Amino acid sequence: MGQLKADLFNDEGPQKQTVVSVLLPLSVPGPYDYAVPHGMDIQHGDFVIVPLGPREMTGVVWGDASGEVGHNRLKPIQEKIDAVPMSGVARQFIDWIAGYTMSPPGAVLRLAIRAPGALEPAGTRTVYRLCDVRPSRMTPMREKVVAVAEDGFARSTRELAEEAGVSTAVVRGLVDAGTLEPTTLPADAPFPSPVPDFNPASLSAEQALAAKQIRARVIQGGYAAHLLDGVTGSGKTEVYFEAVAEVLAQGRQALILLPEIALTGQFLKRFEGRFGCRPAEWHSDLSARERKRVWRAVADGSAQVVVGARSALFLPYADLGLIIVDEEHEGAFKQDDGVSYNARDMSVVRASLGGFPVVLASATPSLETMVNVWSGKYDHLVLPERHGPAVMPAVGAIDMRAHPPEKGEWVSPPLVGAIADALSKGEQAMLFLNRRGYAPLTLCRTCGHRIGCPECDSWLVEHRFRRELACHHCGYTAPVPRTCPSCGAEDALVACGPGVERIAEEIVQKFPEARLALLSSDSLRGPAAHEEAIRQIVDHEVDIIVGTQIVAKGHNFPLLTVVGVVDADLGLENGDLRASERTFQLLHQVAGRAGRAERPGRVYLQSYMPEHPVMQALIEGRRDGFLEREAGMRERTGYPPYGRLVGIVLSGPNPQQVNALARELGRMHGNAEGISVFGPAPAPLALLRGRHRVRFLVKAARGAPVQDYVTHWLSKVKIPHAVRVSVDVDPYSFL
Numbered sequence: 001m002g003q004l005k006a007d008l009f010n011d012e013g014p015q016k017q018t019v020v021s022v023l024l025p026l027s028v029p030g031p032y033d034y035a036v037p038h039g040m041d042i043q044h045g046d047f048v049i050v051p052l053g054p055r056e057m058t059g060v061v062w063g064d065a066s067g068e069v070g071h072n073r074l075k076p077i078q079e080k081i082d083a084v085p086m087s088g089v090a091r092q093f094i095d096w097i098a099g100y101t102m103s104p105p106g107a108v109l110r111l112a113i114r115a116p117g118a119l120e121p122a123g124t125r126t127v128y129r130l131c132d133v134r135p136s137r138m139t140p141m142r143e144k145v146v147a148v149a150e151d152g153f154a155r156s157t158r159e160l161a162e163e164a165g166v167s168t169a170v171v172r173g174l175v176d177a178g179t180l181e182p183t184t185l186p187a188d189a190p191f192p193s194p195v196p197d198f199n200p201a202s203l204s205a206e207q208a209l210a211a212k213q214i215r216a217r218v219i220q221g222g223y224a225a226h227l228l229d230g231v232t233g234s235g236k237t238e239v240y241f242e243a244v245a246e247v248l249a250q251g252r253q254a255l256i257l258l259p260e261i262a263l264t265g266q267f268l269k270r271f272e273g274r275f276g277c278r279p280a281e282w283h284s285d286l287s288a289r290e291r292k293r294v295w296r297a298v299a300d301g302s303a304q305v306v307v308g309a310r311s312a313l314f315l316p317y318a319d320l321g322l323i324i325v326d327e328e329h330e331g332a333f334k335q336d337d338g339v340s341y342n343a344r345d346m347s348v349v350r351a352s353l354g355g356f357p358v359v360l361a362s363a364t365p366s367l368e369t370m371v372n373v374w375s376g377k378y379d380h381l382v383l384p385e386r387h388g389p390a391v392m393p394a395v396g397a398i399d400m401r402a403h404p405p406e407k408g409e410w411v412s413p414p415l416v417g418a419i420a421d422a423l424s425k426g427e428q429a430m431l432f433l434n435r436r437g438y439a440p441l442t443l444c445r446t447c448g449h450r451i452g453c454p455e456c457d458s459w460l461v462e463h464r465f466r467r468e469l470a471c472h473h474c475g476y477t478a479p480v481p482r483t484c485p486s487c488g489a490e491d492a493l494v495a496c497g498p499g500v501e502r503i504a505e506e507i508v509q510k511f512p513e514a515r516l517a518l519l520s521s522d523s524l525r526g527p528a529a530h531e532e533a534i535r536q537i538v539d540h541e542v543d544i545i546v547g548t549q550i551v552a553k554g555h556n557f558p559l560l561t562v563v564g565v566v567d568a569d570l571g572l573e574n575g576d577l578r579a580s581e582r583t584f585q586l587l588h589q590v591a592g593r594a595g596r597a598e599r600p601g602r603v604y605l606q607s608y609m610p611e612h613p614v615m616q617a618l619i620e621g622r623r624d625g626f627l628e629r630e631a632g633m634r635e636r637t638g639y640p641p642y643g644r645l646v647g648i649v650l651s652g653p654n655p656q657q658v659n660a661l662a663r664e665l666g667r668m669h670g671n672a673e674g675i676s677v678f679g680p681a682p683a684p685l686a687l688l689r690g691r692h693r694v695r696f697l698v699k700a701a702r703g704a705p706v707q708d709y710v711t712h713w714l715s716k717v718k719i720p721h722a723v724r725v726s727v728d729v730d731p732y733s734f735l
């Protein structure tokens, strides 16, 4: 891309200055112009350090100058950083996302360079190798170190000490004696190369066919989108691993995106089993050091496969040749804060810009994806059967009107019976409730006061094990009060409704002999705790599992035969656009936990509306019929994916100020073909983190220029400093 060499030999005559635009990771409208000092060799995509007011900042040379600033007022680029330049495709991608999500390009760039220090040289570390010199005095401790080092590999003093089981002082003694000689290695340990044919899986006929089709697209090259559609346990992972193997054989890079919650040690082990080593990982838990290491290795191409959460999409790939989006229907791919992007949709854009295939995998594809399949935009690869001996579980509803639980309890007699039956056969049972804590509401029996969050328009959730009340929106916590904060009555506060902790308490009372595991993000802090809990279940150290959606993800529990959904109606309550779709996806996934090995599984949905289409579709296993019905409703009403939405939230500490701006905006929106504006209306969460919130919803026909419309509309008013305007294109949250 555009070589802009400053002319070294232009000393005579009027000097012609080279000017480029540099994008900085800031929420400003666009790049700024900077002068290229004579003698500096600058290309588009180079990382540079430039002055900005009193500061210095790292930015990326974005393109030719805008010419908005007179040459005499231009500041020069201070330094060109010695790093792999950002590719043209990566820059195009950032501009594309900025335009689509209506975000400043610098805010998107910030996502792409979020590994502080990654642009600095990696540095070196000293390691030691055994040589022929033997120390004059040999001790048993020293013998151990020599024995470790005898394989010829270079190690740090700490590694040698750990492997030999001695102190580092012993190792240093051998260094001083000349037995270990120092060498220098890059500070970043290199990523091992996954081996395409290390351990290929034996595939079923359907798997082999699907794998062959994706491989063919990888070999052929160019953009293509596939939906890999198969029930839980049908072996989608083995299929897309074949596509990854093909990309590796071509020497290119692959990205596997997973919802953060599904990025487990179990998945990484599967990858290792197939390819002989672990991939590079990218998620919110990485240390700053590891972030830098991954970022650099992705940039120079030495990390060939990245398995990561949504932000892995923005890593500086040297030669990306494939993206897999596993569990593509997951809401976790949507980022709601800052730049509101959907990593699933942006993966398709990235593949299209980069000219390579993308594979979306799911057992319950999103309606957005299915519509693209129906219209022929995506290839549809179907894996119909469960891989191996298991069959799909039988799903039934328990009508809670006919089989009510005891007062103050939530598990109905038929479900209690099913659990008892499973336990008597030495099998396991799981109860699912997607609600953390003990009780979602604490109420005063004397005055009716409900304890709410002081910062948000929401009730505090009781967490009995931690003995506190917590706001699940802002993180506010307080000890559980002994007296009512409103009327002062003692011992009058009662817990209303169940969370998983309360279900666990009920189960302990009903099955005092059974060994119980409670799995929620509160009880499982970090991946290690998660993995240990999984191991206990697999090794049958646990009889009954009670959990939130953390248990819904693809774990294999061979003895688990009964799954009970405590409140199947829960997700339908909030009534947003995707309530039915999401409830179906979540419950289908939970149901898929039952009977994954030789023992058939049974799933019980506790519901007060078993006739609801979602329950009926789950019971009858009619996924496609359900999706077609949903699609019909959305098409009739013009909602996504048949139309488009943009959510706009105004928020600020002063409600009068927020409302005044909302009224002003409400008067300003013009008429445009195919676009309608709803609002202003108080947001369902009218107070969040101390900020008052008002919403607009813009609904547009497909193809209507909704971004231009909203940009023009918002530009008509002056937004006070204290009020924030958040724009969410294709929103998933309507709170």
Ligand SMILES: [Zn+2]
Residues within 6 Å of the ligand: 444, 445, 446, 447, 448, 449, 484, 485, 486, 487, 488, 489, 492
């Ligand atoms: Zn009270």
Ligand SMILES: [Zn+2]
Residues within 6 Å of the ligand: 453, 454, 455, 456, 458, 471, 472, 473, 474, 475, 476, 689
């Ligand atoms: Zn709160």
